Amino acid sequence: MTDPLRVALAGLGTVGGGVIRLLDANRDLIARRAGRAIEIVAVSARDRSKDRGVDLSRFDWVDDTTALARSDADVVVELIGGSDGPALTLARATLGAGKAFVTANKAMLAHHGLELGEAAEAAGVALKFEAAVAGGIPVIKGLREGAAANEIARVYGILNGTCNFILSKMEAEGRDFAEVLAEAQALGYAEADPSFDIDGVDAAHKLSILASIAFGTRPAFGDVAASGIRHLLGADIAEAAALGYRVRLLGLAEAGPNGLFQRVHPHLVPLDHPLAHVTGSLNAVVAEGNFVGRLLFQGAGAGDGPTASAVVADLIDIARGEFGPPFAMPVASLAAAPKADSGERRGRAYLRFTVADKVGVLAEIAAAMRDAGVSIESLIQRGASGEGSVLVAIVTHEGPERSVAQALEKLRGSQSLIGQPMWMHILG
CATH class of the missing domain: 3.40.50.720 (NAD(P)-binding Rossmann-like Domain)
Incomplete structure (x- = not known):
C-alpha cells in the first residue's frame, strides 16, 4: 500500500x-x-x-x-x-x-x-x-498546462475581489467609494487598512505571476504600473453606464516587440464583454492564445473554501x-523582458475633472488637449458636484497614451481644477 x-x-x-x-x-x-x-x-x-x-x-x-x-x-x-x-x-x-x-x-x-x-x-x-x-480558479494550471502549446498575446482580468465588490456596490446602488468601502470593511471583504487592495498592489502581485507564466518571462513586480480605485466617484460609475460601460479594476499584461507591458488600472469595460458581468467578489481572467483563442476563467477569488x-x-x-x-x-529559460513604454500604447480614454464653476474652464481643458494632440470624442459637463464646482467628463478618440499624459501635465497646478483628475482606460 x-x-x-x-x-x-x-x-x-x-x-x-x-x-x-x-x-x-x-x-x-x-x-x-x-x-x-x-x-x-x-x-x-x-x-x-x-x-x-x-x-x-x-x-x-x-x-x-x-x-x-x-x-x-x-x-x-x-x-x-x-x-x-x-x-x-x-x-x-x-x-x-x-x-x-x-x-x-x-x-x-x-x-x-x-x-x-x-x-x-x-x-x-x-x-x-x-x-x-x-x-479557487485554476488559472495557473490552465495557463501552465492547458494552454501550454499556445503563444499568449495578452492576459488580463479582475484580480481583486475587494475592489470588484466595491465597484459592483457603487454601480448597483449609486453610492460613493468611501461609504461602500466602510461597508466592505464591516462585512469582512476589506481589511482595516485596505491600501493593498484599493491601490492595486494585491492585483499587481498576481499579475506579475500570471505574466511570467503566460509569456515565459521572469517575474517583474517592480515593472507593474499600479493604481487603484481610491479616487473613483459615484459620478464616474454613472457616467460610464451612460456611455455603455462598467468600471472594473483590471490587471493587464501584454508582450510585444518593445518589451513586456504590465499595468493595474481602472478601466471602462464595454457591456458586451464578459468582464462587465463579473460582479461582487468574483474574479475573472482572460487569456488570448494564438491557436486556442480567448479563454475565460471565472469564479470565487478568495475565501476559505475556494x-x-x-x-x-x-x-x-x-x-x-x-x-x-x-x-x-x-x-534558466525565462526571459528578462524589458519594461515596455506605456506612452507608445494606443487606445481611448475616459478623463474626469472636478473644476471650478467659472467661465473659461472648458476652454482651458480643451486647449491642453489640443496642444498635446489629444482628439476629443465627447465632452460632457454635469451639474454641481459640490458648492462652486462641476464635473467635466471627456472621452478621447484612439491615440497614444503619451499625449493624454502630456495634456494632464499641462493642466497640473491649474487654479481651475479641484482635486486630482481621474484617468481610466477604455478596454479595446
Missing part, C-alpha cells in the same frame, strides 16, 4: 482551517484521485489557544514555524502571508531541505519567485502556488508525482 502524503501546515487562519475541513470532508475522494491518502501531520500558528473550529489535537503542534521544514512531512503548506519574514524563511528552509512547498502567498512569489523557483529546481521538488492567484480547494489540488498533484517547472519552463 502506498504511504500517505504527509503535510505540514503553517498558518491556521481562514484558509488553513479550510484546508483541514476540506481534507476531512473529501478524504476518500481525494485519496482515490491522488492515488494515496493525504494527511496533515504537523501544524504551526502564532496562537495555540485560539479556537479555530477544527480539531487540532490529532496534529503535532510546532511553535517554531521553520521547524516544519525539518519535520517528518513530505510537503510544507505555507498560509502565513507576507512577502518576507517567517513565510520566506520557511520557504527557503523547506526547499533547502529537499521538501515540496505549496503556498498561497502572491506577495512572496512576486518578490522572490525567481529565487524560490531556482531552489525548487535545484532540489528537484515541487513549488506550487495555484491558490496565489484568483483563489482557496483551500486550490491548495489541496496542488497537494493532489504532488501526491501523484505530477509537477514541472514552477513558472511553466525552467528558470
